[in-house]
Amino acid sequence: MKHLITCLFLVIFYHSAPAQHYKYIDSSKVMDLKSYQQQIKVDPDIRLVEINKYIPGIVLDIRYATANNFMHRKMYQQARAFARLPVVLALKEVEADLKTRGLGIKIYDAYRPYAVTVKFYEETPDTNYVADPRKGSKHNRGCAIDMSLIDLKTGKELDMPTGFDSFSKKAGANYADLPKQEIDNRELLKSVMAAHGFRVIATEWWHYDFNGWANYPLLDIPFSEIQ
Structure with missing residues (x-):
């Protein structure tokens, strides 16, 4: 029932949001802070939450809060990681599964x-x-994990x-001309993530989309405004 109410809210939002000046997309397809706060009042179970508060053992290496990324400059003012609550709960299951194998997660x-997607x-x-900012990213929906x-x-x-954010063929999720250990590690990550509701994208072995991403709108909310 909650999700039905949320869907009705989204329909109203998309048809009533005031016009803004996004270069590539109409503002009715991107939620600002005020609209997001209204939405999570209707359905708090889809709010953005800070990942390490739900999974304390997780390791953060938030590259866009540093200059160690393909943009070669700091893109985030805070080294924090958020995702929608259902995404984080699924990731918590991944973490528990990996722990039985002596492994953990780095985000x-x-x-x-x-x-930020526009700047990229x-x-x-x-x-x-x-x-493509005309479509937005699963990251913008709070439904993707690198x-x-x-x-x-x-x-x-x-x-x-490869390392993170490598723009090479070797970064492909199914690229085969690699040492066996690298393939084994990549395939282990793929299988565990798939078992808990995530799917890797074809060009980036590190990027996983939550299977329910289409149920969540694009957001343009700075980290500092997320509570």
């Missing part, structure tokens, strides 16, 4: 404000690796085909 990025695209308009695996004993990342 590079999660929810991303829509305005304007500097690197390659939609194989950067979301991540890798770590060894819980050493804290070190497992060997993967």
